[in-house]
Amino acid sequence: MLAGQFKDWYGITFPLQAWTNILVTERYNHRETEPKWQAFWEQNQSFRAVRDEARPKYYVLEMFPYPSGRIHMGHVRNYTMGDVIARFRRASGYNVLHPMGWDAFGMPAENAAIERGVHPKGWTYANIATMKAQLKSMGLAIDWSREIATCDPSYYKHEQAMFIDFMDKGLVERRTSQVNWDPVDHTVLANEQVIDGKGWRSGAVVEKRELAQWFLKITNYSDDLLSSLDRLTTWPEKVRLMQKNWIGRSEGMRFSFDLEDEAGQLLKDKLSVYTTRHDTIFGASFCALSADHPMVKSLEADSPAIATFRKEVAALGTSEENIERAEKKGVPLGIYARHPFRAGVRVPLYAANFVLMGYGEGAIFGCPGHDQRDWDFATKYGLPILPVVGPRDGAAVDVSQGPYLEDDASKVHIINSDFLNGLSVEDAKSEIANRMEEMKIGERRVNFRLRDWGVSRQRYWGCPIPVIHCETCGVVPVPKKDLPVTLPEDVTFDKPGNPLSHHPTWKHVNCPKCGGKAQRETDTFDTFIDSSWYFARFCSPAAPMPVDPSDARYWMGVDQYIGGIEHAILHLLYSRFFARAMRDTGHLGMDEPFNALFTQGMVTHETFKTLEGEWVVPAEAVEMDGKWTHAKTGEPLVVGDIEKMSKSKKNVVDPDDIIATYGADTARWFMLSDTPPERDIEWTTSGVEGAWRFVQRIWRLVQEAASATGSADGTSLRRTTHKAIAAVTDDLENLRFNRAIARIYELSNALGAGLQGGTDAAAVSEAAKALVLLSAPMMPHLAEECWKVLGVEGTVVGTPWPKADPKLVIDDQVTMAIQINGKRRDEITVAKGLTKDQLEPVVMALESVKRLLDGKPIKKFIVVPDRIINIVC
RNA sequence: GUGGGCGUGGCGGAAUGGUAGACGCAACGGACUUAAAAUCCGUUGGGAGAAAUCCCGUGUGGGUUCGAGUCCCACCGCCCGCACCA
Numbered sequence: 001m002l003a004g005q006f007k008d009w010y011g012i013t014f015p016l017q018a019w020t021n022i023l024v025t026e027r028y029n030h031r032e033t034e035p036k037w038q039a040f041w042e043q044n045q046s047f048r049a050v051r052d053e054a055r056p057k058y059y060v061l062e063m064f065p066y067p068s069g070r071i072h073m074g075h076v077r078n079y080t081m082g083d084v085i086a087r088f089r090r091a092s093g094y095n096v097l098h099p100m101g102w103d104a105f106g107m108p109a110e111n112a113a114i115e116r117g118v119h120p121k122g123w124t125y126a127n128i129a130t131m132k133a134q135l136k137s138m139g140l141a142i143d144w145s146r147e148i149a150t151c152d153p154s155y156y157k158h159e160q161a162m163f164i165d166f167m168d169k170g171l172v173e174r175r176t177s178q179v180n181w182d183p184v185d186h187t188v189l190a191n192e193q194v195i196d197g198k199g200w201r202s203g204a205v206v207e208k209r210e211l212a213q214w215f216l217k218i219t220n221y222s223d224d225l226l227s228s229l230d231r232l233t234t235w236p237e238k239v240r241l242m243q244k245n246w247i248g249r250s251e252g253m254r255f256s257f258d259l260e261d262e263a264g265q266l267l268k269d270k271l272s273v274y275t276t277r278h279d280t281i282f283g284a285s286f287c288a289l290s291a292d293h294p295m296v297k298s299l300e301a302d303s304p305a306i307a308t309f310r311k312e313v314a315a316l317g318t319s320e321e322n323i324e325r326a327e328k329k330g331v332p333l334g335i336y337a338r339h340p341f342r343a344g345v346r347v348p349l350y351a352a353n354f355v356l357m358g359y360g361e362g363a364i365f366g367c368p369g370h371d372q373r374d375w376d377f378a379t380k381y382g383l384p385i386l387p388v389v390g391p392r393d394g395a396a397v398d399v400s401q402g403p404y405l406e407d408d409a410s411k412v413h414i415i416n417s418d419f420l421n422g423l424s425v426e427d428a429k430s431e432i433a434n435r436m437e438e439m440k441i442g443e444r445r446v447n448f449r450l451r452d453w454g455v456s457r458q459r460y461w462g463c464p465i466p467v468i469h470c471e472t473c474g475v476v477p478v479p480k481k482d483l484p485v486t487l488p489e490d491v492t493f494d495k496p497g498n499p500l501s502h503h504p505t506w507k508h509v510n511c512p513k514c515g516g517k518a519q520r521e522t523d524t525f526d527t528f529i530d531s532s533w534y535f536a537r538f539c540s541p542a543a544p545m546p547v548d549p550s551d552a553r554y555w556m557g558v559d560q561y562i563g564g565i566e567h568a569i570l571h572l573l574y575s576r577f578f579a580r581a582m583r584d585t586g587h588l589g590m591d592e593p594f595n596a597l598f599t600q601g602m603v604t605h606e607t608f609k610t611l612e613g614e615w616v617v618p619a620e621a622v623e624m625d626g627k628w629t630h631a632k633t634g635e636p637l638v639v640g641d642i643e644k645m646s647k648s649k650k651n652v653v654d655p656d657d658i659i660a661t662y663g664a665d666t667a668r669w670f671m672l673s674d675t676p677p678e679r680d681i682e683w684t685t686s687g688v689e690g691a692w693r694f695v696q697r698i699w700r701l702v703q704e705a706a707s708a709t710g711s712a713d714g715t716s717l718r719r720t721t722h723k724a725i726a727a728v729t730d731d732l733e734n735l736r737f738n739r740a741i742a743r744i745y746e747l748s749n750a751l752g753a754g755l756q757g758g759t760d761a762a763a764v765s766e767a768a769k770a771l772v773l774l775s776a777p778m779m780p781h782l783a784e785e786c787w788k789v790l791g792v793e794g795t796v797v798g799t800p801w802p803k804a805d806p807k808l809v810i811d812d813q814v815t816m817a818i819q820i821n822g823k824r825r826d827e828i829t830v831a832k833g834l835t836k837d838q839l840e841p842v843v844m845a846l847e848s849v850k851r852l853l854d855g856k857p858i859k860k861f862i863v864v865p866d867r868i869i870n871i872v873c
Numbered sequence: 874g875u876g877g878g879c880g881u882g883g884c885g886g887a888a889u890g891g892u893a894g895a896c897g898c899a900a901c902g903g904a905c906u907u908a909a910a911a912u913c914c915g916u917u918g919g920g921a922g923a924a925a926u927c928c929c930g931u932g933u934g935g936g937u938u939c940g941a942g943u944c945c946c947a948c949c950g951c952c953c954g955c956a957c958c959a
Contacts, residue, residue: 238954565954
């Protein structure tokens with residue numbers, strides 16, 4: 001539908017028409033000009049970033065793409081935004097670093113190998129070549145000399161070296177642990193990669209398995225990662241909150257119960273639990289242990305009931321639906337916990353399905369009076385429910401229908417709790433903590449939800465983990481002189497599992513320590529490691545060390561980072577951790593890599609379906625009199641919801657088609673118009689055509705302006721021009737692209753009117769130049785071409801950002817609204833800066849005011865200088 | 874459940890507590906044209922009126938204020954994150 005629509009008259013020169021002496025100009029031909037200027041910028045290395053201590057730097061970075069094959073509209077939006085910032089900052093005098101690279105390791109390459117028999121490396125580099133050409137056709141102001149691909153040994157060599165440094169620093173651990181196993185991708189997933197109990201990529205239900213894994217000790221930095229969020233004031237509040245919740249700090253106590261058997265005999269073992277509500281200890285009516293708790297496991301052999309229960313819990317899995325539906329269930333263990341403060345009182349132990357082994361101690365005490373979960377459990381098993389928190393006003397507490405939950409701590413106090421009675425929750429916690437610490441049965445403890453980062457993956461297309469397993473020496477890091485450990489290329493993908501471990505020779509090596517027979521680690525890194533430090537590598541992409549300190553000192557941190565909200569936790573948290581780990585191993589001199597973060601919205605599109613429910617691509621949907629039909633088959637189509645562009649719903653528009661038909665400038669302009677950048681944008685044909693018409697309009701206006709000879713007063717146009725300069729500058733500084741564009745439309749409207757009205761040629765020329773310069777960050781090719789038409793020396797990329805003349809930005813006259821009792825009744829245009837005393841006689845003399853006041857006395861005369869007058873009567 | 878965000882014309886959206894609807898899209902009318910496209914000019918929140926002008930209007934109901942789309946409270950609706958975290 002899109003292609004071909006303009007084909008017939010594309011580039012046609014319209015003849016001069018006899019009825020007018022206005023020059024009818026050629027249409028702007030992006031097919032000629034866009035490649036021309038792209039070549040010009042490349043030849044002149046216009047965007048090459050060179051360190052220059054004398055100039056202020058500005059590092060703008062968009063999240064680098066995965067080379068999946070072709071770019072999509074989400075990339076176009078993301079990279080357009082970054083490019084506008086880069087070009088704007090560059091024109092404003094900053095030394096700009098705007099690099100691009102490829103997040104090139106990952107499973108799609110292996111899947112392609114399995115499905116189509118191509119080699120992951122060949123597939124990846126072919127995709128990079130395609131996508132690089134596509135990005136270049138967008139006219140991005142990128143320093144391509146800094147391009148990096150994470151699958152290149154010259155990149156991952158340094159990743160391996162840093163991993164060894166992390167090992168030396170105690171930031172790496174190898175331990176057997178229960179892992180999330182993706183049965184489709186045959187690999188381990190990090191907690192962060194498990195979404196609703198399913199693999200984030202395969203969508204398969206995740207299983208639990210015990211495996212020896214490499215871990216990065218991100219939890220060493222839990223406190224710092226959390227508290228430093230407060231410093232990231234230019235990050236979206238939402239992202240900071242998500243990270244805060246993810247790290248999940250809670251202040252509580254760990255303490256242990258003495259245990260006894262049915263008969264009251266003291267047992268050797270104790271039960272350690274974690275709680276944040278130790279003030280409710282007198283309301284405890286049971287203890288619940290995770291099905292995976294060591295104590296439960298040890299009882300399994302002797303108790304069929306416990307064994308069955310453990311199987312049930314394992315079968316339930318971790319998916320959201322199951323958890324929601326699952327009843328609170330448990331099995332008594334036949335063991336009892338002695339209450340630490342009530343001699344002779346004991347509560348039963350249960351294995352329970354709602355207690356997580358991975359958090360706290362994997363065991364809790366249940367206080368059903370004040371916790372929904374505990375209440376459900378106690379009700380099911382007939383356990384006592386004793387309220388121990390009640391309203392301060394002494395009102396009765398009814399816990400027969402549900403727990404008593406009051407958020408407002410000032411309204412409640414402790415009841416039924418011996419020495420705690422009457423205390424506030426806070427004081428009761430502190431009292432219990434002191435007593436338990438005295439008794440040496442527990443201590444105050446801060447707990448985090450954040451787990452260490454499991455980074456082992458049983459995949460081929462990733463960075464090899466640089467260690468060797470030796471029977472005599474154990475785990476031996478690969479000596480740095482032997483790095484990089486490169487991937488073998490002769491691998492096969494005909495059986496499930498890791499091709500590296502199937503490879504006949506690769507893993508067999510001699511131990512670097514003892515020289516004996518040893519085996520390479522065949523796991524590779526989680527690809528999130530690759531993307532956790534690339535921003536630093538861009539500062540010195542060819543350095544012999546991971547990061548050249550002097551380059552990093554100059555360029556880091558990233559002044560503006562832009563990407564999707566989907567990376568709010570994983571990528572951004574890992575990067576923050578990596579910066580800290582790199583700091584502690586001497587690779588980087590800072591801990592927060594991204595000074596400012598911006599998360600852009602998605603690109604959406606209408607969906608189309610046939611009556612049979614088959615998705616149809618928008619390019620094949622044709623509208624006729626409000627009805628949609630299939631372009632080829634003619635069958636009627638149903639218009640569905642507006643949704644994120646996705647291959648599965650076929651509501652995608654190919655950037656190549658758009659750039660070929662309308663040009664990159666049009667696509668860029670559309671992406672920034674109308675919709676605020678953080679919101680989802682709907683791609684529409686009419687919107688693109690509107691952007692395309694504006695390209696043509698600028699082109700025409702500039703042609704006309706170039707030959708303008710008018711002499712009528714140009715003050716008004718000059719004011720509009722300088723106001724536009726001031727406003728667009730402010731909007732671009734604050735990433736309000738849609739507002740900047742509205743201002744540019746206003747300027748073009750004023751210029752059009754000025755040309756019609758024969759406005760002074762100098763003012764017209766000034767307006768036209770401003771129009772070109774202000775729109776240049778968004779439409780760089782058109783701007784260069786217009787610059788030539790205006791006959792100005794040099795190029796737009798070589799021209800500094802225009803400066804607004806303050807005298808022309810501020811009006812000497814203002815129109816003030818006149819309100820009576822808060823309702824707008826009239827307006828008055830007066831000199832700027834008049835005071836209340838100067839305004840009052842003038843306003844009171846107005847006919848409209850006299851009539852509306854109708855002789856009523858005035859109570860107040862309010863003046864907001866240069867804005868509004870409100871008469872209260 | 875819990876945390877957060879948002880509700881403004883036919884649509885996308887503007888609006889430091891100070892003239893609601895900038896700017897764009899769409900629609901309609903006109904000019905130009907043999908015709909169409911393109912372009913240009915105009916109209917476009919609702920209602921009353923010939924007009925001047927007036928009334929109503931930012932999800933609903935209250936409140937603070939000289940003045941509320943904006944601040945506060947309650948409710949309704951939509952969207953997003955987290956999800957048995959002790």
